[in-house]
Amino acid sequence: MSDIGYLDGKVPTGPIDEKWTSHKFNMKLVNPANKRRYEVIVVGTGLAGASAAASLGELGYNVKVFTFHDSPRRAHSIAAQGGINAAKNYKNDGDSVYRLFYDTVKGGDFRAREGNVYRLAEVSVDIIDQCAGQGVPFAREYSGLLDNRSFGGAQVSRTFYARGQTGQQLLLGAYQALARQIRAGSCTLYNRTEMLDLVVKDGAARGIVVRDLMTGEVTSHSAHAVVLATGGYGNVFYLSTNAKGSNTTATWRAHKRGALYANPCYTQIHPTCIPASDDFQSKLTLMSESLRNDGRIWVPKNPADTRSPDQIPEADRDYYLERRYPAFGNLVPRDVASRNAKTQVDEGRGIGPLKNGVYLDFGDAINRVGAQVIKERYDNLFEMYERITDEDPYKVPMRIYPAVHYTMGGLWVDYNLMSNIPGLYVLGEANFSDHGANRLGASALMQGLADGYFVLPYTIGDYLAGMLGEKPLDTSDPAFKQSEAEISDQVKRLLSLRGKQTVDQLYRKMGVDVVWAKCGMARNEQGLKEAISDIRAIRDEFWSDINITDQSQTMNQSLEKAMRVSDFIDLAELMCKDALHREESCGGHFREEYQTPDGEALRNDDQFAYVGAWEWTGESGQQKLHKEELAFEYVKLAQRSYK
Amino acid sequence: MRITLKVWRQDGPTSPGSFETYDVPGVSPDMSFLEMLDVVNDRLTLDGKRPIVFEHDCREGICGSCGMIINGVPHGPEKGTATCQLHMRKFHDGDQIVVEPWRAAAFPVIRDVAVDRSAFDRIIEAGGYISTPTGAAPDANLTLIPKPVADAAMDAAACIGCGACVAACPNSAAQLFTSAKLAHLNLLPQGQAERWARTEAMVETMEEFFGSCTNHGECREACPKEISIDFIAMMNRDYVKAKRKNRKLLSQIR
Numbered sequence: 001m002s003d004i005g006y007l008d009g010k011v012p013t014g015p016i017d018e019k020w021t022s023h024k025f026n027m028k029l030v031n032p033a034n035k036r037r038y039e040v041i042v043v044g045t046g047l048a049g050a051s052a053a054a055s056l057g058e059l060g061y062n063v064k065v066f067t068f069h070d071s072p073r074r075a076h077s078i079a080a081q082g083g084i085n086a087a088k089n090y091k092n093d094g095d096s097v098y099r100l101f102y103d104t105v106k107g108g109d110f111r112a113r114e115g116n117v118y119r120l121a122e123v124s125v126d127i128i129d130q131c132a133g134q135g136v137p138f139a140r141e142y143s144g145l146l147d148n149r150s151f152g153g154a155q156v157s158r159t160f161y162a163r164g165q166t167g168q169q170l171l172l173g174a175y176q177a178l179a180r181q182i183r184a185g186s187c188t189l190y191n192r193t194e195m196l197d198l199v200v201k202d203g204a205a206r207g208i209v210v211r212d213l214m215t216g217e218v219t220s221h222s223a224h225a226v227v228l229a230t231g232g233y234g235n236v237f238y239l240s241t242n243a244k245g246s247n248t249t250a251t252w253r254a255h256k257r258g259a260l261y262a263n264p265c266y267t268q269i270h271p272t273c274i275p276a277s278d279d280f281q282s283k284l285t286l287m288s289e290s291l292r293n294d295g296r297i298w299v300p301k302n303p304a305d306t307r308s309p310d311q312i313p314e315a316d317r318d319y320y321l322e323r324r325y326p327a328f329g330n331l332v333p334r335d336v337a338s339r340n341a342k343t344q345v346d347e348g349r350g351i352g353p354l355k356n357g358v359y360l361d362f363g364d365a366i367n368r369v370g371a372q373v374i375k376e377r378y379d380n381l382f383e384m385y386e387r388i389t390d391e392d393p394y395k396v397p398m399r400i401y402p403a404v405h406y407t408m409g410g411l412w413v414d415y416n417l418m419s420n421i422p423g424l425y426v427l428g429e430a431n432f433s434d435h436g437a438n439r440l441g442a443s444a445l446m447q448g449l450a451d452g453y454f455v456l457p458y459t460i461g462d463y464l465a466g467m468l469g470e471k472p473l474d475t476s477d478p479a480f481k482q483s484e485a486e487i488s489d490q491v492k493r494l495l496s497l498r499g500k501q502t503v504d505q506l507y508r509k510m511g512v513d514v515v516w517a518k519c520g521m522a523r524n525e526q527g528l529k530e531a532i533s534d535i536r537a538i539r540d541e542f543w544s545d546i547n548i549t550d551q552s553q554t555m556n557q558s559l560e561k562a563m564r565v566s567d568f569i570d571l572a573e574l575m576c577k578d579a580l581h582r583e584e585s586c587g588g589h590f591r592e593e594y595q596t597p598d599g600e601a602l603r604n605d606d607q608f609a610y611v612g613a614w615e616w617t618g619e620s621g622q623q624k625l626h627k628e629e630l631a632f633e634y635v636k637l638a639q640r641s642y643k
Numbered sequence: 644m645r646i647t648l649k650v651w652r653q654d655g656p657t658s659p660g661s662f663e664t665y666d667v668p669g670v671s672p673d674m675s676f677l678e679m680l681d682v683v684n685d686r687l688t689l690d691g692k693r694p695i696v697f698e699h700d701c702r703e704g705i706c707g708s709c710g711m712i713i714n715g716v717p718h719g720p721e722k723g724t725a726t727c728q729l730h731m732r733k734f735h736d737g738d739q740i741v742v743e744p745w746r747a748a749a750f751p752v753i754r755d756v757a758v759d760r761s762a763f764d765r766i767i768e769a770g771g772y773i774s775t776p777t778g779a780a781p782d783a784n785l786t787l788i789p790k791p792v793a794d795a796a797m798d799a800a801a802c803i804g805c806g807a808c809v810a811a812c813p814n815s816a817a818q819l820f821t822s823a824k825l826a827h828l829n830l831l832p833q834g835q836a837e838r839w840a841r842t843e844a845m846v847e848t849m850e851e852f853f854g855s856c857t858n859h860g861e862c863r864e865a866c867p868k869e870i871s872i873d874f875i876a877m878m879n880r881d882y883v884k885a886k887r888k889n890r891k892l893l894s895q896i897r
């Protein structure tokens with residue numbers, strides 16, 4: 001296996017603003033009549049998967065679409081609130097493709113590939129047109145023109161939104177486009193079907209093995225190419241803002257078949273979530289970052305201050321972000337905002353019953369523009385907050401605290417979004433591509449849709465063109481049969497476990513007590529080493545001490561969860577290994593040993609300006625590192641400053 | 644808090660089901676309803692019993708996965724709230740809480756309180772889209788959309804496809820769900836070209852699966868997104884018009 005050697009991102013040569021155009025021209029095309037001779041598998045129906053499947057179907061390919069959800073519309077993308085970036089410059093405030101590119105590279109703390117990011121910024125404008133054309137009800141001004149808001153890490157207003165439900169509306173747009181193709185027969189949907197293995201033969205991806213969640217049946221599907229758009233792995237922390245079902249199984253199992261897992265330690269902690277209330281907490285709820293447009297973040301200056309927030313006069317409040325970062329204020333990037341909140345809480349100035357939050361105060365904004373305008377902007381978020389906490393944010397400031405939200409790491413892909421396994425493409429949050437070590441707000445929706453609507457449909461043609469006349473591998477091939485047998489064995493083994501813990505109990509212990517505690521917002525060498533040995537112990541416990549009482553092959557949620565958790569355990573170990581090896585701080589990866597005197601992340605560009613991509617070698621924790629060196633030709637390497 | 648939970652347990656689509664009763668001590672008022680069920684499930688597992696199957700994902704009231712009938716009401720007692728956003732502080736110590744699946748012929752029970760709602764997908768596939776192949780759209784600001792129109796379309800588009808409207812309806816009708824999608828698309832300028840064909844196709848597909856609407860209005864009461872019943876009136880008007888227009892259009896090409 002180990003002849004991957006030098007990792008080539010395959011970024012086309014030429015000036016940055018011409019790369020994509022010339023690449024599109026240079027790629028091979030599949031002629032329209034031949035497209036129907038190709039089978040493509042798309043796993044995942046979130047923004048990335050649904051947009052890809054619909055677009056490929058429209059082009060004429062035969063597409064098989066898989067999701068473990070009952071309907072494509074339930075994918076985790078549905079929950080995105082705040083908005084989607086695009087360099088439209090409709091506001092005439094100085095935005096441009098180049099500025100969005102620049103902001104993204106800088107926001108990502110110089111750990112992303114310039115060529116990819118530029119393309120992302122370039123196609124961002126087409127995404128808005130595409131979605132508006134589909135009927136996505138973006139917010140409008142009274143003129144009838146599209147409205148924008150600003151988001152962290154940017155000084156221009158380039159974020160398009162549909163109330164606080166942008167992800168929902170974009171996903172419904174993509175789902176509806178997919179539904180149209182299902183109706184037309186170009187796409188076939190396999191819902192409630194979970195991919196459990198990737199089949200690789202003669203060095204290329206040939207298909208997948210899936211389990212029907214309704215019947216327990218394990219079957220194989222072959223194709224000319226496999227596209228994974230299976231989302232991020234934030235649930236490795238147990239508590240996160242991700243939907244409960246989000247998991248790493250598809251990407252992890254592809255990793256075990258040879259796909260490189262890149263930068264797993266780059267995880268994003270979102271600054272504005274509702275603090276945890278008790279031990280029963282099953283997930284954390286995000287309050288969209290767009291709230292930072294109008295909300296001001298503060299803590300009492302005196303840690304012993306027990307007055308209710310409205311009784312604390314201005315002079316006794318510390319608006320610490322505005323004080324420390326006058327240029328960006330409350331709109332600093334996420335990693336900076338999160339770390340600052342952690343510092344406040346760690347130093348005892350946290351607020352709320354558990355002293356585990358900071359205030360996000362709308363008092364000034366309500367005085368300035370009126371409660372009605374605030375209601376129009378954020379009503380559903382305010383409602384959601386009140387429902388959860390029983391407190392009215394129109395009257396008392398919100399309590400917020402950072403929570404795991406997004407994972408920048410993922411399967412390694414080249415400029416064409418192809419992994420190191422030929423024929424395996426990875427899109428959306430599942431890949432590692434465009435956000436470096438930190439993602440800017442409103443850029444995940446942009447990336448998912450860019451990948452699915454505007455990148456993959458071109459690049460996949462270049463690969464498929466070379467396979468004209470080839471038939472997909474027959475599913476009776478031993479490669480498929482062997483994988484089916486392995487999965488059936490795993491199911492049997494899990495169902496036979498009769499220990500003393502539930503899967504959730506162990507999962508929480510790993511996620512909260514180990515991964516969050518030692519590989520969360522701040523990491524250090526000793527903690528990471530401990531975490532690795534803790535995780536190994538947890539793995540042993542998992543395979544001996546959990547109990548699955550539901551023995552059925554029909555809808556069996558305990559079994560589904562156990563399989564996903566078993567992969568999370570292995571991923572957690574790799575995450576810590578990656579975090580340990582990266583002896584620098586950058587973006588969402590903050591190593592306490594590497595910081596500037598005033599507590600900002602301290603990168604080490606000489607040694608770590610590379611993508612760390614790990615190769616499975618047959619045993620958990622024994623992955624081998626491959627490096628893709630990053631070159632910064634356009635955005636000059638510099639310490640980020642938001643002062 | 645201590646509550647008594649009476650839950651519908653059913654092994655599979657064709658197995659008979661029945662209620663089982665559980666004593667649940669140690670409920671915190673800050674728990675969400677689903678977190679309470681998580682606790683019950685952990686206890687059942689540790690007792691060697693089979694946990695309750697219920698669907699959920701986002702736990703933020705947006706994915707539409709969750710949904711059960713709680714004390715006779717879809718999504719439970721709090722208005723405009725999906726099951727996952729309901730908190731135990733809405734109940735009292737000593738309460739008995741009865742939990743059942745959606746009951747509708749078009750939503751067969753899969754297991755316990757999980758049901759199959761794929762009939763909704765069939766309605767969308769019938770025409771719940773604006774055909775815009777990737778790359779074909781004009782600049783977004785070329786189509787001006789008056790703010791009130793965009794807002795009304797967004798109100799309709801807020802539907803999460805949970806199926807509570809069907810569960811609440813004495814006839815198991817899906818009018819609120821279908822009309823919400825039709826209103827979203829039919830209100831927008833981009834949606835006009837396919838308006839009449841879309842309306843006819845979606846309404847007729849709906850009728851293949853679901854019962855007929857007799858204006859009880861229970862759907863609106865149960866809807867976690869408080870989708871307006873006015874959209875049903877709009878759908879009915881559009882359907883009558885569609886019948887006429889589609890016929891007229893077709894007659895021109897014959």
Ligand SMILES: Cc1cc2nc3c(=O)[nH]c(=O)nc-3n(C[C@H](O)[C@H](O)[C@H](O)COP(=O)(O)OP(=O)(O)OC[C@H]3O[C@@H](n4cnc5c(N)ncnc54)[C@H](O)[C@@H]3O)c2cc1C
Pocket residue numbers: 043044045046047048049066067068069072074075076077078079080081082083084085166167193194195196229230231232241242243246247249250286288405406427428429430441442443444445446448
């Ligand atoms: C609360 C919240 C708010 C957010 N808000 C914003 C925002 O305002 N702006 C922004 O840009 N980003 C936001 N994000 C991030 C953004 O929503 C996600 O990064 C993005 O939606 C991911 O899309 P995706 O298509 O890659 O994956 P997902 O939407 O996660 O979809 C994954 C799909 O893969 C399927 N799947 C996974 N594994 C398997 C398997 N083994 N077999 C079969 N199917 C499988 C699932 O069924 C699903 O269909 C937010 C995230 C959260 C958590």
Ligand code: SF4
Pocket residue numbers: 801802803804805806807808809819820823862865866867868869870
């Ligand atoms: S109309 Fe309301 S109740 Fe019906 S599916 Fe939509 S959100 Fe659920």
Ligand code: FES
Pocket residue numbers: 698699700701702703704705706707708709710725726727728803
């Ligand atoms: S779990 Fe998503 S709406 Fe309730």
